[in-house]
Each structure stands twice: as C-alpha cells, then as structure tokens.
Amino acid sequence: MRSYLSIMRPAHWSKNIFVFVGLIFGGRLLGPAKEVLLAVGSSVGGFACFSLAASSIYILNDIIDREADSMHPEKRNRPIASGSITVYSAALLALVCAIVAIAGSFRLAWEFGLIIMGYIALMILYTGLLKRVMIMDCVVLATGFCLRAIAGAVLVNVFISPWLIICTFALSLFLAFGKRRGEIAQLGVNSTSFRRTLAGYTPELLAHMLDVTSGLAIVCFLLYAMDDRTFRVFGTNNLVYTTPFVLYCVFRFSALIQKGQYLGPVELTLNDRPFQVGFLLWVIACISIIYADRFRQILQ
Numbered sequence: 154m155r156s157y158l159s160i161m162r163p164a165h166w167s168k169n170i171f172v173f174v175g176l177i178f179g180g181r182l183l184g185p186a187k188e189v190l191l192a193v194g195s196s197v198g199g200f201a202c203f204s205l206a207a208s209s210i211y212i213l214n215d216i217i218d219r220e221a222d223s224m225h226p227e228k229r230n231r232p233i234a235s236g237s238i239t240v241y242s243a244a245l246l247a248l249v250c251a252i253v254a255i256a257g258s259f260r261l262a263w264e265f266g267l268i269i270m271g272y273i274a275l276m277i278l279y280t281g282l283l284k285r286v287m288i289m290d291c292v293v294l295a296t297g298f299c300l301r302a303i304a305g306a307v308l309v310n311v312f313i314s315p316w317l318i319i320c321t322f323a324l325s326l327f328l329a330f331g332k333r334r335g336e337i338a339q340l341g342v343n344s345t346s347f348r349r350t351l352a353g354y355t356p357e358l359l360a361h362m363l364d365v366t367s368g369l370a371i372v373c374f375l376l377y378a379m380d381d382r383t384f385r386v387f388g389t390n391n392l393v394y395t396t397p398f399v400l401y402c403v404f405r406f407s408a409l410i411q412k413g414q415y416l417g418p419v420e421l422t423l424n425d426r427p428f429q430v431g432f433l434l435w436v437i438a439c440i441s442i443i444y445a446d447r448f449r450q451i452l453q
Contacts, residue, residue, distance in 0.1 A: 156232040156237050156238050157232075157238065157242075157246060159231070159232055160208075160211065160212050160215055160231065160232050160233060160238060160243060160246070161208035161211065161212065161246075161250070162207075162208060162211045163204075164419055164423060165207065165211065165419050166200075166204040166207065166208075167419060167422060167423065168207070168298070168301075168419070169200050169203040169204050169207065169301055170200075171298050171301035171302045171305065171321065172196055172199045172200045172203055172301050172302070172304060172305040172308070173196050173200070173305055174302045174305050174306070174313070174317070174321070175196070175302070175305035175306035175307075175308065175309050175311050175313060176192055176193065176196040176305060176308075176309050177436075177439065177440060177443070178311075178313075178314075178317065178439075178443065179306060179309050179311030179312075179313075180311070180386070180387070180443060180444070181193075181309045181311065182440070182444065183444050192308075192309045195261055195262075195308040195309060196305060196308055196309060198257065198261050198308075199258075199261060199265060199304055199305060199308045201257065202254045202257045202258040202261070202265075202269055203254070203269070203272070203301055203304070205250045205251070205253050205254035205257070206250070206251065206254035206255075206258075206269050206272055206273050206276075207276075208247075208250045209247040209248070209250035209251035209254065209273065210247075210273065210276040210277070210280060212233075212243050212244075212246055212247035212250070213244075213247050213277070213280055214280045215231055215232075215233045215243065216233060216240055216243055216244060216247075217280060217281070219233045219240075251273060254269055254273070255269055255270060255273070258270075261308060262307060262308060264307045265304055265307050265308055268300055268303065268304045268307065269304070271300065272297060272300050272301075275293060275296065275297065275300075276293075276297060278293075279293045279294070279297075287353035287354065290329075291326055291329035291330055291333065292326070294325065294329040295322050295323075295325035295326040295328075295329055296322070296325075297325075298321055298322070298324075298325035298328075299318060299321050299322050299325065302317070302318065302321045303318070314377050314380065314382065314383065316373050316374075316376045316377035316380055317373075317377050319369075319373045320370050320373035320374045320377060323366050323367075323369040323370035323373055324366075324367075324370040326362075326366040327363060327366035327367045327370055327403070327406075328406075328418045330359055330362040330363050330366060331363060331406060331407065331410040331417070331418060332410075332416070332417035332418060333354050333359055334354075334356065334359040334360070334363065334410050334411055335410045335413065335415055335416045335417050336416060336417070337354065337356060337359070338356070338410070338411065338412065338413025339413050339416050356411075360411060363407050363410075363411070367403045367407060370403070371396070371399060371400065371403065374396070374399060375393060375396065377392075378390055378392035378393040378395075378396075379393055387442070387443050388446055389442060389445070391442045391445075392439060392442055392443070394438075394442075395435055395438045395439055395442070398431055398432075398434050398435035398438060399435060401431045402428060402431045402432050402435065405425070405427060405428050405431065406418070406421060406428065409421055409425065409428075
C-alpha cells in the first residue's frame with residue numbers, strides 16, 4: 154500500500170495550493186458562515202481533484218520514464234523504476250485517479266470540470282512529447298499552474314486580476330527553470346542521461362532565465378498591488394508593503410537552487426525552514442491587509 158501511495162507523489166500535491174489563490178485574494182475567507190463554508194469546501198474539493206489529476210499524470214510519467222529513472226540517484230527508488238509495482242497496476246491506478254478527478258470536478262462546477270480535463274490533456278501531451286522540447290517544457294508546466302489559479306477563482310466565483318495571472322505564470326516559469334537548474338547542479342555530467350532537454354540548458358542560461366522570470370513575477374505582483382481595481386476591491390494598496398517577503402523568498406529559492414542544495418521547488422519548500430517562515434509571513438501579511446476592514450468590523 155505504501156508503494157501505491159508513493160507513486161501518487163503526495164508531497165507534490167503542495168503545488169496545488171495555487172487553487173486557494175482565488176479563495177484568499179477573492180475575499181471569501183470572511184462573510185456569512187454559509188458562504189464561507191461553501192467557498193472553503195469548494196476550494197478544498199478543487200485541491201483534491203487537482204491532486205488526483207496530477208497523480209494520474211505522475212504515474213503515467215513514471216511508467217514512461219521508468220528506464221531513465223533507474224539511472225537517477227534518487228528516482229531509481231521509485232516503485233515502478235525499482236520494480237516493486239507492475240506497469241499494469243500503475244496504469245490502472247492512474248486511470249482510477251483520472252476518472253475520480255474528472256467526475257469530482259464536474260460535481261463541483263462544470264467550468265472546473267472542463268479545466269481539469271484540459272489540464273489532464275495538456276499534461277498527457279507534455280509527458281508524451283513536450284517535455285522533450287527545450288523551454289516549451291517549462292512553459293507547459295507554468296501553464297498548468299495558471300490553470301490551478303484560474304480554477305480556484307472559478308470555484309469561488311470571483312474575478313481574478315490579469316496581473317495576478319501573469320504573475321502566477323512568471324512565478325511558475327521561475328520555479329520550472331529553477332527545477333532544471335537544480336537537476337543540473339545535482340546530477341552534473343549525468344543530467345542529460347536522465348532528462349534529454351537538459352542538454353540544451355546551461356547553468357548560465359538558466360541563471361539568466363531565473364533573473365528574468367523572477368523580475369517579471371515581482372513587477373507583476375507590484376502592478377497588481379498598485380492597480381486601481383485592487384484598491385476598489387480591498388480599499389487599500391498596502392499589499393505592496395509585503396514585497397520584502399516576496400523578495401526574500403524569491404532570492405533564497407534562487408540561491409539555494411543554483412547552489413544545488415535542493416533538486417527542485419517541492420523539496421525546497423517542504424524542507425527549508427527559513428523559506429517556509431518567509432512564505433508564511435507573506436501569507437499572514439496578505440490576509441491581514443485584504444481582510445483588515447472586516448477584522449475591524451468584527452472587533453467593534
């Protein structure tokens with residue numbers, strides 16, 4: 154049973170926190186109890202559906218890459234690569250995860266169901282073809298994160314700012330390029346035998362891409378924070394003052410990834426305590442600013 158749970162990669166479900174962007178920035182955490190519970194429940198359901206959909210793709214990817222994974226210092230211990238789970242059993246589990254994810258998503262909202270189906274189709278295309286195309290591999294991964302953020306907004310029925318979408322895309326590109334940089338740093342000369350697209354990347358090129366995408370993400374966040382619509386919705390532009398936390402998390406991620414201390418964003422976010430503290434402080438600061446007026450009304 155542990156092996157079957159392992160191939161679903163539950164640690165990677167943390168990527169689906171992007172589903173909660175709409176819940177937080179849409180102002181749905183406070184209000185009438187019934188509306189808050191409905192919004193939170195929908196977001197949690199969306200998180201679960203995306204997690205199962207992603208797991209189905211992870212399993213499919215492990216089936217296809219089982220030979221390459223067997224040469225990787227860490228991934229060779231994955232159940233399929235090590236032979237502890239048969240390809241047939243893994244394929245059956247992937248199919249079940251996909252079916253449950255699609256069925257559950259349409260129960261939540263038909264628009265969300267279409268997004269889940271689009272995500273699965275895009276990731277199948279990525280697994281079968283696009284992950285072998287330099288740069289496009291990272292663009293597709295970033296698009297998947299944007300779909301998560303859009304889906305979260307759809308589930309709680311809120312408008313999501315274009316600046317926030319662009320920021321999500323740029324940040325996701327930053328994370329994807331960071332993963333490629335971490336793989337090169339840790340695997341060294343063996344990196345291309347594990348992932349062929351790494352032959353097209355160099356540490357210098359990836360460092361440049363990390364600089365560009367991180368800068369774009371930060372600028373888009375500032376434009377969102379200073380946007381007139383943001384002021385009309387929240388009654389303040391004080392989100393701009395959370396920028397120090399954003400800069401700290403971005404710079405720390407970039408520094409640790411380029412040093413090769415972590416293989417990718419999931420490992421870093423789950424294990425690096427300073428990064429976790431910085432991210433948590435940013436979330437608390439954002440919630441405090443977005444819901445400041447409602448907090449004051451409750452306390453009065």
